[in-house]
Amino acid sequence: MLKFETEHAFLQENITDYQETVNKYHEQLMNKTGLGNDFVGWVEWPNNYDKEEFERVLACAEKMRNMCDVFVVCGIGGSYLGARAVIEMVNGLYADKKPEIVFMGNTFSSTYIAQVMNYIKDKEVCVNVISKSGTTTETALAFRLLKKFMDEKYGEEAKNRIVATTDKARGTLKTMADAEGYETFVIPDDIGGRFSVITPVGLLPIAVAGIDIRALMAGTKKAYDDLADPDLNTNTAYRYAVARRILEKQGKCAEMLVSYESQMSMVAEWWKQLFGESEGKNGTGILPCSVNFSTDLHSMGQFIQDGKKVLFETLIKVEKPTLDLTFPSDEENADGMNYLAGKSLHWVNQMACQGTLEAHVDTGHVPNLEITIPDMSAETFGYMCYFFFRAIAMTTYMNEQNPFNQPGVEVYKKNMFRLLGKN
Numbered sequence: 001m002l003k004f005e006t007e008h009a010f011l012q013e014n015i016t017d018y019q020e021t022v023n024k025y026h027e028q029l030m031n032k033t034g035l036g037n038d039f040v041g042w043v044e045w046p047n048n049y050d051k052e053e054f055e056r057v058l059a060c061a062e063k064m065r066n067m068c069d070v071f072v073v074c075g076i077g078g079s080y081l082g083a084r085a086v087i088e089m090v091n092g093l094y095a096d097k098k099p100e101i102v103f104m105g106n107t108f109s110s111t112y113i114a115q116v117m118n119y120i121k122d123k124e125v126c127v128n129v130i131s132k133s134g135t136t137t138e139t140a141l142a143f144r145l146l147k148k149f150m151d152e153k154y155g156e157e158a159k160n161r162i163v164a165t166t167d168k169a170r171g172t173l174k175t176m177a178d179a180e181g182y183e184t185f186v187i188p189d190d191i192g193g194r195f196s197v198i199t200p201v202g203l204l205p206i207a208v209a210g211i212d213i214r215a216l217m218a219g220t221k222k223a224y225d226d227l228a229d230p231d232l233n234t235n236t237a238y239r240y241a242v243a244r245r246i247l248e249k250q251g252k253c254a255e256m257l258v259s260y261e262s263q264m265s266m267v268a269e270w271w272k273q274l275f276g277e278s279e280g281k282n283g284t285g286i287l288p289c290s291v292n293f294s295t296d297l298h299s300m301g302q303f304i305q306d307g308k309k310v311l312f313e314t315l316i317k318v319e320k321p322t323l324d325l326t327f328p329s330d331e332e333n334a335d336g337m338n339y340l341a342g343k344s345l346h347w348v349n350q351m352a353c354q355g356t357l358e359a360h361v362d363t364g365h366v367p368n369l370e371i372t373i374p375d376m377s378a379e380t381f382g383y384m385c386y387f388f389f390r391a392i393a394m395t396t397y398m399n400e401q402n403p404f405n406q407p408g409v410e411v412y413k414k415n416m417f418r419l420l421g422k423n
């Protein structure tokens, strides 16, 4: 379902030379004996996810779909990026589907928050507040505003329109949800935020957006099966993990995730959190960046082609677009574009991709890793997501770091709380 190629990567070492190292960390990951082993619940999740809760997610999503015009997802980081990535990748950016999914709780921007509140005020609204800790300030702040709005608009009925996804037993949000009588879904203890898109954290909003979450989970299971053997001749995730470390040794300290599909931009945002938060520890790690081509060829193209040689690209190619158009012929040909008449727009996009790859590789000497996915379906996301999970766990272990914590994120919070006067 996913191909990984290194033909244009300028690797100066053989990936397979790392087999012993990979075997060691694979065993640690599977036996839960590696760094951060309290947070490897995602590894077996494609096999052992709670099927009863999954059915409850589907039923709740159906209920929400029938009740609202706008479904507000209130969460930040791992508690929002995955859902948004899947919804945009699968449905596209102008899907005109009901209900519309709107995101809040992911910023302190007063303008953004006020605009969302204004946008939803005359619409039928349901809310999914998502927070594992239950105390994340951006989310708690937005949810207080949303709760007040929902209580004033719907009175007693509000509790049937608010769903909380949080820790199974602890935290402010769990206490509040129980007291108010909201339906709740559980974020498993052993799955961190950035690995939680395949739990109710991601699955509920994705299902409310009308996307087939059974297919998504089937994709994760396929990837699980395909990646069971750590053999570096066949295991695509581990090949990618090793290739990154080889490129880092060759002086590449930034990885640019490249897509040619506008609806993949949020997938890149989700990937940046997954890779950045997992790998950036103790002065180590590759900086994750992203561009959307050909759009960003007109902004970042110059640097990638010609700037300091610090980065490599990881190109995601999509074989089959969700939609396509045939370019029309024009009798006048005033714009001189008739040379494309009768061609599909996807073919044009593919030629742009090929031309850019040649330019960056042959002239710019920028290493390119290539990931090919068949389409932008839910199943493909499930597969690709699990592929990235396994890759980042392996590549971070290879740097002897814990892929599953994020101690650095606390520093800004401490300062912010002091400035805000929080005790």
Ligand code: PA5
Binding pocket: 076, 077, 078, 079, 130, 131, 132, 133, 134, 135, 136, 139, 192, 193, 194, 195, 277, 406
């Ligand atoms: O990956 C992570 O752990 C973080 O990005 C969290 O998901 C994010 O900070 C939100 O945390 P919470 O779900 O506790 O509100």
